[in-house]
Amino acid sequence: MWEQARQALDQSWARLLGQFAALLPGFLAMVVAIAASFAVAWMLAALLHALLSAMHFDQRLERGWPSVSDWSPHHSPALLVTRLAAAAVLIMGFLIGISALDVSLTYDLVHSIVGYMPNLMGGVMVLLIGTILARFLSRSVLIGAVNINLQYARLLSVGVKWMVLVLAVAMTLDHLKIAPGIVQLAFGILFGGIVFALALAVGLGAKELVSRSLEREAEKTPTETAEEPFRHL
Amino acid sequence: MSEANTLSETQEQIAGIGGADLVVGILGADETHSAGAAMMVRESLGALAERPKTVVIHNDGDGAEAAADDSFFVVRDRTFGQSPTVATVESVGAAYRSLFAAGSKLGARACCVVASNLQTVTPHWISQLAQPILERNFDLVTPCYDRHKFEGLINSGIVSPLSQALYGRRIQNPMGPDLACSKRLLEKLSGAANDPNPMMPLVRLAPEAIRSGLQVAQTHVGERVYPPTDWVNLSSVLAQLLGPVFTDMELNAALWQRVRGSQPVPTLGEEAHLTESQTGPIEVHRMVESFQLGVRNLQEIWGLVLPPASLLELHRLSRTPAETFRMPDSVWARVVYDFALAHRLRSIRRDHLLRAFTPLYLAWVASYALEMESGGEGVEERLLRLAREYEAAKPYLISRWRSPDRFSP
Structure with a gap:
């Protein structure tokens, strides 16, 4: 019986060693793929950085899309592009390496990661557009509110900015399928909260404004109601 | 009131006239003042040494039939329906472009535009603007209005001093809006295949005349009625006006960087000295x-x-x-x-x-x-x-x- 048990153990050990040996070329290929992707990523990053610097990419983008530099590392959109390109090459190298193992589990992993990529790209795009839109609307509201003499111009502008940002983040998370139920609930609470806060702030501010305006109207002397002398055009 | 012509009808009517010496555009003639506009133009021709063949273009032809004869034509154009003081830059630009195109098509020696409120416009305005072009060989005649201290502030504070510093000519109202220009200037304006600043052709007039070495003059026309301030839309007005001015500045950078100092331009007519009406304490x-x-x-x-x-x-x-x-x-x-x-x-x-x-x-x-x-x-x-x-x-x-x-x- 002991002999049979020993034989079973030997066979099991031999099978394990055989399977491990079969995996070795795959591991080696993975290591080579990752190492190569590191080298390619490094070279690509250096090349891109030199190219973008020569093009004065940061300065050009600052004029057209100033919000991009806000969330770029060291406020440099060129650095952001460089790092994104390098990260893409590294991820690709890692996926190639994983798939070289030729195991059904790794195949499923690669398949699901690749299948998730469109969601990731879509999410990034939504976030990017949301950030740019938030900045644009916030500026528009700020300038418009100042031009019509609203004392709470800054508050309105910040409120609009956060409303758009919250909406963009919620859309991004929904797109990435990360806790969709919680995101919807949290978004509803946050968005509603911001709108309510704005309504309260503006409502209370306007109350004061209306009363001041009525007081001024009542206190106006006949000379003050005379036609205004300024003609701009 | 009969309907104004469509653009194609206007063009057909202009083509039918053939040619003219003087084209007068009346922009923003409202119902109150338009009926007499054609008669006013006809009356203004009396001040000229020779009576030119004239085409009047405006948005209302009521009463025009009485004024028309074989050397005086009236054409209605619906793009002239709004005064520059209330219209958008695009519609004003379209009206000026339409008039300049008509002037070029008719081969007119002078093209005169009256864009101010007709309440204070007299035949004297038109003759004062057109005469220097028809009889004294000038190419651009801009108006000098009798100045009240708080009127025309965008022009006084920005457009006029900026134009003077950039192009070296002391012109009180470089952008009119009432003005006259010669055939030569119209040719220069239409010469640019793609107008880089099509929104406001008025902006291009003075710089183009100076760049081309054409003769610029200004003439006293009298008092102008300025539109009341629309405080809510003041920022839009400023943006619509300054955008084309700054764009033109960019396009003429090579020209104005060479200019140093400024010279007066010939000023024609007699200035009326206004007494400022008392408006009470100003509210700033x-x-x-x-x-x-x-x-x-x-x-x-x-x-x-x-x-x-x-x-x-x-x-x-x-x-x-x-x-x-x-x-x-x-x-x-x-x-x-x-x-x-x-x-x-x-x-x-x-x-x-x-x-x-x-x-x-x-x-x-x-x-x-x-x-x-x-x-x-x-x-x-x-x-x-x-x-x-x-x-x-x-x-x-x-x-x-x-x-x-x-x-x-």
Whole structure:
């Protein structure tokens, strides 16, 4: 019986060693793929950085899309592009390496990661557009509110900015399928909260404004109601 | 009132006339004043040495039949339906372009536009504008209105002194809106295959005439009725007007960087001396408040446009009480130049940039109004002093225009 048990153990050990040996070329290929992707990523990053610097990419983008530099590392959109390109090459190298193992589990992993990529790209795009839109609307509201003499111009502008940002983040998370139920609930609470806060702030501010305006109207002397002398055009 | 022509009908009617010596466009003739517009043009021709073959284009032809004969034609064009004072820049631009096209098509020696409210326009205006072109060989005649100190402030504070500093000609109203131009100038204007600044052809007139070495004059026409201020849309008005001005500045950079100093242009006609009507104490608190609000809230935008010294000056100014509120002309001239430069560089979205200019403009208006109220200086002398400051600050503009990235304190 002991002999049979020993034989079973030997066979099991031999099978394990055989399977491990079969995996070795795959591991080696993975290591080579990752190492190569590191080298390619490094070279690509250096090349891109030199190219973008020569093009004065940061300065050009600052004029057209100033919000991009806000969330770029060291406020440099060129650095952001460089790092994104390098990260893409590294991820690709890692996926190639994983798939070289030729195991059904790794195949499923690669398949699901690749299948998730469109969601990731879509999410990034939504976030990017949301950030740019938030900045644009916030500026528009700020300038418009100042031009019509609203004392709470800054508050309105910040409120609009956060409303758009919250909406963009919620859309991004929904797109990435990360806790969709919680995101919807949290978004509803946050968005509603911001709108309510704005309504309260503006409502209370306007109350004061209306009363001041009525007081001024009542206190106006006949000379003050005379036609205004300024003609701009 | 019968319906005005469509564009194609207008073009057909113009083609049917064949040719003309003088084309007169009456923009914004409303129902109250349009009936007499054609008769007024006809009356104005009496002041000319020879009666030219004339085509009048306006938006209403009622009563025109009585005025028309074989050397006097009336054409209706619906694009002339709105006065430049209430219409958008696009519609005003379209009306001027339509008129200039008609003038070119008819081979007119002179093209005259009356765009002001017809309430104060007389036949004298048209003859004063057209005569120098038809009889004295001038190419562009702009108006000199009898000036009230608080009227035409965008022109007085920005357009006129800026044009003088850039192009070296002292023209009171370089953008009319009432004006006359010659066939030569029309040819130059239509010569550009793709108009880079189609929104406002008025902006191009004076620079194009100066660039081409054509003769420019201005003439006293009388008092003009200015439209009342629309405070809610003031920023839109400023943006619509200054956008084309700054764009034209960019297009003519090579021309104005060579110009030094300024010369007067021949001024025709006789100036009427107006007595300013008493308007009671002027109210500038709202304008000063608007500026102070701008200083508190628009720092991040102004910071992208203005150098630190100007920002510091504006900060100091915002703490000044309304009674002693004065914006130095040198600061104002630099602010205008910095905004023109930011418009060229697209430092921020152009619409945002131009609208963010409004509180600064109101600060200048408030300062100017308080200064004029305190007396001592006439409106002409005051605006002359402002124009000189624009000229004095021009080296600053040229320096920043050529090296925008160089640090400017």
